[in-house]
Amino acid sequence: MRVLIVTYWELTQMGGIWTYVKQLADRLMALGVEVDIMGTNGAKNEVYIRNLNRSFSKDKVWPMLQAKLNPTDLPHFTADSLVAYYELNRYAFEMGAAYLGVDHYDVIHAQDPVAAVAIKRILNRNTPLVTSYHGALARETFYDAQNSNAQLTLPAYLQSKRGRYFLSLEERSAEQSELILVSSHWIKSTLAELHVPEWKFRLIPYAVDLPSYRAQAAIRFRHRKPAGKKVIAFTGRLEYIKGVHVLIKALSSLKKIRSDWVCWIAGEGNLRDELYTQAMKAGVDSDIVFWGKLDNIPSFLRRADIYVQPSLQDTQPFSVTEAQLAGLPVIVSDTAGMPEMVQPEHTGWVVPPQDAESLSTLLNALLQDDATRTKVGAAAKAWAEQHRSLKEMGMRTLHVYQEAIQMGGHRK
Incomplete structure (x- = not known):
């Protein structure tokens, strides 16, 4: 054929x-x-x-x-x-x-x-x-x-x-x-x-090609996360539909409550400069790292503690599956096909789309609950390995x- x-x-x-x-x-x-x-x-x-x-x-x-x-x-x-x-x-x-x-x-x-x-x-x-x-x-x-x-x-x-x-x-x-x-x-x-x-x-x-994913994940990411801080991660195109502007707004609210976190964003797109300007105006530019395009996302995700997919619309993002395979608790928007990828409070969480305050509240709760993050991340990994062959x-x-x-x- x-x-x-x-x-x-x-x-x-x-x-x-x-x-x-x-x-x-x-x-x-x-x-x-x-x-x-x-x-x-x-x-x-x-x-x-x-x-x-x-x-x-x-x-x-x-x-x-x-x-x-x-x-x-x-x-x-x-x-x-x-x-x-x-x-x-x-x-x-x-x-x-x-x-x-x-x-x-x-x-x-x-x-x-x-x-x-x-x-x-x-x-x-x-x-x-x-x-x-x-x-x-x-x-x-x-x-x-x-x-x-x-x-x-x-x-x-x-x-x-x-x-x-x-x-x-x-x-x-x-x-x-x-x-x-x-x-x-x-x-x-x-x-x-x-x-x-x-x-x-x-x-x-x-x-996802699981053997290939595991081989990439086995390579150590070249940068360590800052001491005493947990990493909130996003990977994908920097476009309006991906909702990164919602994540930055949520981080602005989160910073008023706690500072034991950093956000790592991997990806390129036409909104890169606009998003960086938004972060500066919100006072969180020093808390966000825009990594640009990375060749090894599985390795990058090994350094993360929480993954957020704040898209306004997304069918079944590969980025969510990659985060699940990394053993991360994932947060997705309650829109389009994303809720189908998560069992709420078992393999991740679902928040209302474009609701920065709800996202900020959930991030605050997860940052102070290591046990829940670990348990949910493990369940997410097991689910992805079983259902994404x-x-x-x-x-x-x-x-x-x-x-x-x-x-x-x-x-x-």
Whole structure:
């Protein structure tokens, strides 16, 4: 079997989609499947097949696309700069994928609705399409918009032209896919609201390569935590949807009560400077270390005492699973798919989303209760080791591919 795993998004070493793609590809190849990985290289503005070192420069078609998708001929199309950006890049991605070739695969596994729609448009044969939904794109863009308009509500956004555009991408990709992979009941219910039939869904939780994780964790992190202080950790992209601003606000309240802690934040993103400024204004900049991108998160987490995932929306963050495997008590927001990863007060805690005071209160309680942290962290590790097997995820995904092949691709 030959499989193309494809995403419209950039393939980087940081972020959940790359973690999923890399681990799945490795596992499938161990099972004898031929796997190619296609994505975008933003630095070079190209579409490329990562493992084959083949690429297509979007610069070749960009002038032509800009000329055709112009404000004079298509005023409604170009009225929203974000929609125009997505459409220009989607067409360029389509052309790149067509140039690189997609018709010789037995199954195509898209990692997002944009890639699914693009690939389906260029297929010349009935190749089965399986699509993974790692998040709810329309809702993610809502949170980005809410960052600059705090009064904006989700229902109002989803009725706007921009909201309807992103919903249409999700609807079209779901309709054109033979089968749909989801990692949580939450993302399944979100897609079900778009009238996706129940029979299309296959729920397979994310997993971690446990031997690889343990090997990384065995390497000692190069920095010790400050004497007499416990480490509150976060790992992930520094973007609004990840809720790091909520964590900093909670730490500002926590500092008024106690100072026996430090917060370590690992990750990069476009809000890095804004978050650092927020920390300075809140008087906690000396209590927070922004580590930037780290190559060994399991080693980093060995120094931590508590892990916080304050996201406004997240499906099944790998960062939470990595923290659980490190034996850390985790705190997650009570939204999206995150509550499905935690048994409250047994393997972690759930706090209301964007509620900095509740988070601060819980952090205060955990910092003064070593026994509870140890007990809950141990239970979290045992749960993750039992329920996050990469071998099982790989085998179940392969079965979905085989099922899609038996169903046969349907025509565009």
